[in-house]
Amino acid sequence: MRFGPAILCLSLLAGSALAQDAVVTEDPGAVALPLENSPAAPTAGQVHPVEQVVAGLSSDSVAITASFDGSEILIYGAVKRETPIPQGPPLQIIVTVEAPSRSATVWRKERKAGIWINSESVQIGAAPGFYAVATSGPLDQILLPEWDNRYRISLSHAMRAFAGQIAVESAVPFTEALIRIREQEGLYRLDQGSVSLIDQTLFRADVRLPANLVEGAYKTRIFLLRNGEVMDVFVAPINVRKVGLERWLYRLAFDQPLVYGLMSLGIAVFAGWGASAAFRKLRRA
Amino acid sequence: MQIYLPIAEVSVNAFTLVGLGGIVGLMSGLFGVGGGFLITPLLFFIGIPPAIAVATGANQVVASSVSGVLAHMKRKSVDFRMGWVLLAGGLVGSWLGVAIFNILQNMGQLDLVVQLCYVVFLGLIGMMMLQESLRTLRRSKTNPTYRKRLHQHNWIHRLPAKMKFRASGLYISVFPPLLLGVAVGVLAAIMGVGGGFIMVPAMIYLLGMPTKVVVGTSLFQITFVTAFTTLMHAVSYNTVDIMLAVLLILGGVVGAQFGTTLGAKLRAEQLRILLALLVLLVCGKLALDLFLTPDDLYEIVAGIN
Numbered sequence: 001m002r003f004g005p006a007i008l009c010l011s012l013l014a015g016s017a018l019a020q021d022a023v024v025t026e027d028p029g030a031v032a033l034p035l036e037n038s039p040a041a042p043t044a045g046q047v048h049p050v051e052q053v054v055a056g057l058s059s060d061s062v063a064i065t066a067s068f069d070g071s072e073i074l075i076y077g078a079v080k081r082e083t084p085i086p087q088g089p090p091l092q093i094i095v096t097v098e099a100p101s102r103s104a105t106v107w108r109k110e111r112k113a114g115i116w117i118n119s120e121s122v123q124i125g126a127a128p129g130f131y132a133v134a135t136s137g138p139l140d141q142i143l144l145p146e147w148d149n150r151y152r153i154s155l156s157h158a159m160r161a162f163a164g165q166i167a168v169e170s171a172v173p174f175t176e177a178l179i180r181i182r183e184q185e186g187l188y189r190l191d192q193g194s195v196s197l198i199d200q201t202l203f204r205a206d207v208r209l210p211a212n213l214v215e216g217a218y219k220t221r222i223f224l225l226r227n228g229e230v231m232d233v234f235v236a237p238i239n240v241r242k243v244g245l246e247r248w249l250y251r252l253a254f255d256q257p258l259v260y261g262l263m264s265l266g267i268a269v270f271a272g273w274g275a276s277a278a279f280r281k282l283r284r285a
Numbered sequence: 286m287q288i289y290l291p292i293a294e295v296s297v298n299a300f301t302l303v304g305l306g307g308i309v310g311l312m313s314g315l316f317g318v319g320g321g322f323l324i325t326p327l328l329f330f331i332g333i334p335p336a337i338a339v340a341t342g343a344n345q346v347v348a349s350s351v352s353g354v355l356a357h358m359k360r361k362s363v364d365f366r367m368g369w370v371l372l373a374g375g376l377v378g379s380w381l382g383v384a385i386f387n388i389l390q391n392m393g394q395l396d397l398v399v400q401l402c403y404v405v406f407l408g409l410i411g412m413m414m415l416q417e418s419l420r421t422l423r424r425s426k427t428n429p430t431y432r433k434r435l436h437q438h439n440w441i442h443r444l445p446a447k448m449k450f451r452a453s454g455l456y457i458s459v460f461p462p463l464l465l466g467v468a469v470g471v472l473a474a475i476m477g478v479g480g481g482f483i484m485v486p487a488m489i490y491l492l493g494m495p496t497k498v499v500v501g502t503s504l505f506q507i508t509f510v511t512a513f514t515t516l517m518h519a520v521s522y523n524t525v526d527i528m529l530a531v532l533l534i535l536g537g538v539v540g541a542q543f544g545t546t547l548g549a550k551l552r553a554e555q556l557r558i559l560l561a562l563l564v565l566l567v568c569g570k571l572a573l574d575l576f577l578t579p580d581d582l583y584e585i586v587a588g589i590n
Contacts, residue, residue, distance in 0.1 A: 115401075117397050118394060178585055213294075249291045254523055267348075267527065271535070275541070276538075276542070
């Protein structure tokens, strides 16, 4: 990972911030996510930001078929403005794609009586199973920490909420581990500089969705930045769902578990019987 | 060719799965074991979530044991009465095991207990088999006229509630087979195995059953217990992945047939030494994982209690 040290350092900062958040939040299941399409611009009293994002996706739905092997999503767009391009540092774009949040438990192993066993755990109320951040430049240079905290953009902010009581001394190593392990598995990704921006107006980003996708409503966010501040946000959904045989089997397993179980058994018994019958015939022939 | 598994929600190579099934099927045909004790750890290894690996492993064992038990019924080497007694215990054990499985998963200790079970049982059985087959091999060389007694009498033959098992030529208490059934049922549910690798030695050494009916009877019982386990896992936790099972079974049934043919051409003692070494190898690998410092001390498990 090219940007290892930067990410680690960010997650250290954010991890502790998150831990404090959870202590003060009364309902840990609900951490508010700012979702407004047009955020309050840095200067007060302004109704419309000077520059706005207009964007589209190559597809707003992903179908998981039996041969699903990941998918590439092209996110493209332009910056709409009625005034000339402002002076100063250039415009920057950050694109994020995230899977629906699910709960998880992070365990830490400890050596007891010679063997390694799970001893302490932290329950994560909500963290996306997949989170990709694509930027047009180095993240720590184009995004100020206070704006990162507000919109929860960087990977270290991927975790959304704790669940239940936190029984360990510090939850920070656990949340760091969650992000580190998912980064190693390619589920959390930061691709700095992968968004191409032409003439501070046109941009495109290619985000690769891994083969191990789960179903649900995915969310794409496009941030327009100047001077490290978020000028505009564009949010678009991506619907990821199983189709065909995959959908049918999944629904059957959850809606009619007994029928599904009997069907699994039927196939197993038939295959066992069929194979021995077929081979007997082959041997005789 | 990648294939997306609908329940496990992971994408894996279909040929890898068929190949895995094939290798395990070959083993089971060669050695007369279900192969569950190999398939479940191998599924962990390729990234299938443990709960799904165990439930689907049980489903795969159903297929391989049906194929085996049919062959044994033709040869009349199944003691049905013993089979039913073992089965009665097995169903209770399987029900218990699925409940324990759930408790362990909530405690976050499932992997540990499964690994410990594997290390202890595989270690014990591997050593026993190796010792036994080395001894017979040595004896058959030095003293070709040696003949083993039918079975030895021990404390097990002094328990009450005796029952006649004609096909096995035994008159023993029903409690040992019943308890053996329960124990193997629990293991079947927790470890995703048929339990043949425990059942077969226990039937020979503890119950004193003649070797010719042991494999058929154990397969008969295993078929029903793993079928029940599969159903329990499917209904209670929706963890049976049928797509995964079909691919494993496909490789497994073909492999098993080749294994049986190959097995007929090799010598029994050599086969048993090979199986013993294989069992000890798997055991050693799992034991190392328990004792060596893991690469990452942290682990993510889906869901919260």
